Amino acid sequence: MDSSLNVDVSFRQLLHNICVQFSLPPPRYRMTVHTDGRLCSHVDVEVSRSSRFMEIIICHGAPFSEANQTQENAACVAIKRLSNELSFEVRDVNLEDKKYYKNLYDRISDEHLELQDEYEMINLDFELLKKSYNFLIEEKKQIVAALKEMKESIGRCCAFISPPNVDPMEEEPTRHPTTSNTGETTASTSDDPETPSVVSSKNFDFLYSFVCTLLKIMFTRSYQSKTEDVLKQSRGKKKVRSLIDSSESDEEEE
Structure with a gap:
């Protein structure tokens, strides 16, 4: 069976049935001829606007070579x-x-x-997280710069405390126990005993690791606080949005 086959209906008869159902006067058709010889139909339908007044609706059909086709087209336009x-x-x-x-x-x-x-809402959350991420990256750069500066300061302090001919990063000189005339045992070094003790590499590493740990703790707490602020803002916006939706639904029900 051909699926492209169309079954036409009579729009003029359908328009007549509609007028009868709504107690309207029957439609009136008029015909005009174009300069090219084709026919164009017009249909007038009276519609009541009040108990005393009637409005005439004029619908124009497309021009065709046959009167039946143009009247059917005008009736279709009138039905719409x-x-x-x-x-x-x-x-x-x-x-x-x-x-x-x-x-x-x-x-x-x-x-x-x-x-x-x-x-x-997700886009707003993304923008907040993006701003928080950029802020944390900048803060991380500042902490790294501060850490580098502290390391250099510790190195300068060690160089200031140490003698000119001793590297502060070298290990402490080995102490050799000696016995004094009184019988007491003391630790002596190959350096001058009156020279102040040199800051060892172990002490420097311990101090540096302590500063690093302290900065990591500060960065972690800052990151947690920023994340909590972003979550609070996101939850607050979602709560406001849910309240707006509920109020709109209540207004629609009323």
Whole structure:
């Protein structure tokens, strides 16, 4: 069976039935001839606006070479116009499909609006997280610079405390126990005993690791506080959005 076969209906008869159902006067058709010889039909339909006044709706059909075709086209245009004026639908085999697809379109449109709102909320959260991330990166750079400066300061302090001929990063000189005349054992070094003790490499590493640990703790606490602020802002916006949606739904129900 050929699926492209169309079955036509009589729009003039359908227009007549609509006028009878709404207690309107029967439609009146007029015909004009174009300069190229084609015919063009006009149909007049009277619609009551009040108990005393009637409005004449004039609908023009497309020009055709046959009078039947142009009258059918004019009647089709008049039916579409009356369906908007009188708020009715023509029941045919396509009506149920039309209603189904209309409901499907409305449901998909509502889902689209919900997804769009959710996308906007996620986009706001993303912007907040992005700003927080950039802030933390800048803070990390500042901490790294401060750490480098502290390391250099510790090195300068060690160089200032140490003798000129001793590297502060070298290990402490080995102490050799010696026995004094009084019988007491003391630790002596190969350096001058009156020279102050040199800051050893172990002490320097311990001090440096302590400063690093302290800065890491500060950075971790700052990151946690920023993350909590972002989460609070995000939850607050979602709560406000839910309150707005609930108020709108209450207004629609009223």
